[in-house]
Amino acid sequence: MVKMVDSALFLLFLTGWIIGVRGQFNVQVQVGVEGSFYTPGTVSAGMNDVVTFVFGGDFHDVTQSSFENPCVPLPGGFSSGFAGRGADFSNPTPVWNLQITNVSGPLWFFCAATEPTFHCASGMVGAINPPSQEVYSSFVAAAKNTSPTATVAVSYVPNGVGAFATSSPAPVSSSVATTSPASSASNESHILGPAEKQPSQNFTPSHPVQR
Ligand SMILES: [Cu+2]
Numbered sequence: 557m558v559k560m561v562d563s564a565l566f567l568l569f570l571t572g573w574i575i576g577v578r579g580q581f582n583v584q585v586q587v588g589v590e591g592s593f594y595t596p597g598t599v600s601a602g603m604n605d606v607v608t609f610v611f612g613g614d615f616h617d618v619t620q621s622s623f624e625n626p627c628v629p630l631p632g633g634f635s636s637g638f639a640g641r642g643a644d645f646s647n648p649t650p651v652w653n654l655q656i657t658n659v660s661g662p663l664w665f666f667c668a669a670t671e672p673t674f675h676c677a678s679g680m681v682g683a684i685n686p687p688s689q690e691v692y693s694s695f696v697a698a699a700k701n702t703s704p705t706a707t708v709a710v711s712y713v714p715n716g717v718g719a720f721a722t723s724s725p726a727p728v729s730s731s732v733a734t735t736s737p738a739s740s741a742s743n744e745s746h747i748l749g750p751a752e753k754q755p756s757q758n759f760t761p762s763h764p765v766q767r
Pocket of ligand 1: 588592593615616617667668669675680
């Protein structure tokens with residue numbers, strides 16, 4: 557059993573190595589869980605890494621902006637559009653994967669939600685690869701200079717400057733729920749990880765490992 561898991565892990569490693577020598581890493585940002593903020597507010601990401609925004613709170617969004625204008629959408633920038641669990645937190649948690657394609661400079665973003673006031677103006681901003689925490693702090697300070705009654709219209713825009721998404725925010729389960737529901741036994745297999753799914757054969761992933 558241990559040997560089987562070992563070989564499965566080895567193949568997973570091998571797949572990652574084929575995708576790129578460095579591999580693809582994933583970093584998570586919680587959206588609106590600790591008040592109207594991104595947690596953490598800054599992340600570092602390498603080329604082709606994926607920043608996963610987890611919309612575990614009320615409705616928020618992630619819209620690309622610039623250092624100079626923290627609360628104004630960057631022309632050509634990405635936007636998740638509004639997503640979240642709703643005011644009563646009754647909906648499943650949407651997640652949004654943003655792949656980074658330019659690491660030569662920082663990517664800035666803000667939340668365009670306006671209830672009860674403009675989130676960006678209360679400091680709901682974030683940065684990928686900021687030059688320093690000091691520069692990020694001045695970005696936050698500039699955001700807080702924005703009028704709390706400002707409004708910005710946003711909608712889902714997958715392609716940004718230095719990053720892109722392949723789909724709008726959605727609960728993780730819905731993205732794999734395209735297969736027709738079968739017996740309860742097959743539902744059970746969805747709970748199991750890949751290593752448990754195929755215990756006897758050689759584990760050969762049919763697609764790149766991506767989370
Ligand atoms: Cu917000």
